[in-house]
Amino acid sequence: MEQRQVYLDNNATTPLHPEVVRTLTETMACFGNPSSMHGFGREARGLVEEARSNVASFIGALPEEVIFVGSGSEGNNTVLSILACQSGQCSCDRDHKIHIITTAIEHPCILETSKCLEGHGSRVTYLGVDKHGKIRLDELRASLTPQTGVVSVMMANNEIGTIQDIREIAQIVHAGGALFHTDAVQAFGKIPINVVDLGIDFLTVSAHKIYGPKGVGALYVRRGVRFCPLIHGGHQERGRRAGTENTLGIVGLGKAVELRSREMAEEAIRIAALKKALKEGIVERIPDVWFNGHPTDCLAGTLNVSFEGAEGESMLLYLDLEGIAVSTGSACASGSLDPSHVLMATGVPVERAHGSIRMSLGRENTMEDVDYVLDKLPGIINRIREMSTAYTRR
Numbered sequence: 001m002e003q004r005q006v007y008l009d010n011n012a013t014t015p016l017h018p019e020v021v022r023t024l025t026e027t028m029a030c031f032g033n034p035s036s037m038h039g040f041g042r043e044a045r046g047l048v049e050e051a052r053s054n055v056a057s058f059i060g061a062l063p064e065e066v067i068f069v070g071s072g073s074e075g076n077n078t079v080l081s082i083l084a085c086q087s088g089q090c091s092c093d094r095d096h097k098i099h100i101i102t103t104a105i106e107h108p109c110i111l112e113t114s115k116c117l118e119g120h121g122s123r124v125t126y127l128g129v130d131k132h133g134k135i136r137l138d139e140l141r142a143s144l145t146p147q148t149g150v151v152s153v154m155m156a157n158n159e160i161g162t163i164q165d166i167r168e169i170a171q172i173v174h175a176g177g178a179l180f181h182t183d184a185v186q187a188f189g190k191i192p193i194n195v196v197d198l199g200i201d202f203l204t205v206s207a208h209k210i211y212g213p214k215g216v217g218a219l220y221v222r223r224g225v226r227f228c229p230l231i232h233g234g235h236q237e238r239g240r241r242a243g244t245e246n247t248l249g250i251v252g253l254g255k256a257v258e259l260r261s262r263e264m265a266e267e268a269i270r271i272a273a274l275k276k277a278l279k280e281g282i283v284e285r286i287p288d289v290w291f292n293g294h295p296t297d298c299l300a301g302t303l304n305v306s307f308e309g310a311e312g313e314s315m316l317l318y319l320d321l322e323g324i325a326v327s328t329g330s331a332c333a334s335g336s337l338d339p340s341h342v343l344m345a346t347g348v349p350v351e352r353a354h355g356s357i358r359m360s361l362g363r364e365n366t367m368e369d370v371d372y373v374l375d376k377l378p379g380i381i382n383r384i385r386e387m388s389t390a391y392t393r394r
C-alpha cells in the first residue's frame, strides 16, 4: 500500500486549487503584452484587470489601489524602502533618515529590509510582544515620534498564527501622524479584511499562500498616499512597478481570490474543527507539551506546539518518514540552527523553542489526516525522548 501523505505545511505554501490549475491551463497560451494596443495585448490586459478587480473587491479597495508585484517579499520590501525614500524628495536615494516602527516577530522580508535601511541611516524600533504574540499598544504609542514615517505590523503571524488588533493599531499610528502598513500574507484569504474599515494605508498579499501560483503578489496602496516605485522602468502598474506583467501569475492570483471569497468562511470552520481535534488528541496522548500563540486570536489552521525534550528537526525528519510534512519555525529560516525569533520574542525558553514544530492545516486536510498524525506522533516523540538526555518524564 502506498504511504499516506499528509501535508501540514500550508503556511509555507499551499497546493494549487484544482480550479486555479484549470484557469492557468486555459490561460497559458495567452501571450500578449498587456501594454500593447492591439488585440493580443487587449486580451491580456482584460485578464489582468479582471484579476485586479477581484483582489480589490475582496479587501474593500478600488482597483486602482492594487499593484501587482512579484511576491509578498517584494511588496513588503517596496513599502519600507519607498517610505525611507519618500522622506525627502523622490530621488530614490535610500540614504534618507526616517524612523520606522515594526515588530520583533515579522517575516524575514520585513526584518531584513529594516536592517538594511538601518544601515542606510534610518532608525528602526522593533516592538516586543507578549507571551501570546500580541504587540502592546502602549509600547506602540510610546514609540511614535514626529519622525516616524511608517509602522509595519503583520496582520497574522506565520509561525504561531497570532492575529493582531489591526484596527486599534492603525488608529494609534494615524493619531501619531504616521502611515500604517500590514503584511497580510498569512491573514489574506483566511480572515475577512476590509482595508477601509481597518484603516490600512498599505497591505501586502501573496498568491501562493492561498492556493495560487508562486512568484506573484499584490500591494494595496491607499489612494492619495504618495508612492514612488521600487522597480523603475516602463509605465506598467500606473508607473508604480515596472516590468511586463506576469499575466499568468496575476490570473492565478485573481482566480485564487475569487475562490477564497466563496470558500473562506465555511472552510475556516472546518479547519478550526480539525485543529481542535489535533490539539486535543496531542494533549490526550503526549505528556509535557505546550502550545504557542494566542488561545483565541489565532489563524484557524495554525498549530505551534513544543514537546519538552524533543528536538524540532528530529521530529520533522521522523514525521517526514511517515509522509507527514510539518515545519520548524518558518520555511525561510530552516537550515539555521538559531531558535525561532518569533518564539524567542514571546518568551519561550530556548530549549522549548528548539523542541517546537508548526503544523498548518489547509483546504485539502481531512479528519483522516488528523487521525493518521495522532497515530504516528506519540511513538515518534517517545523515541526521540528516549534518546534524549535532556528529557526525564515527570
Ligand SMILES: *Cc1c(COP(=O)(O)O)cnc(C)c1O
Pocket (backbone or CB within 6 Å): 011, 012, 070, 071, 072, 073, 074, 107, 109, 154, 156, 157, 158, 183, 184, 185, 186, 206, 207, 208, 209, 215, 216, 217
Ligand atoms: C510567505 C510570507 C511572506 C513572503 O511571501 P512570498 O510571496 O513567499 O515572498 C511574507 N510574509 C509572511 C507573513 C509570509 O508568511
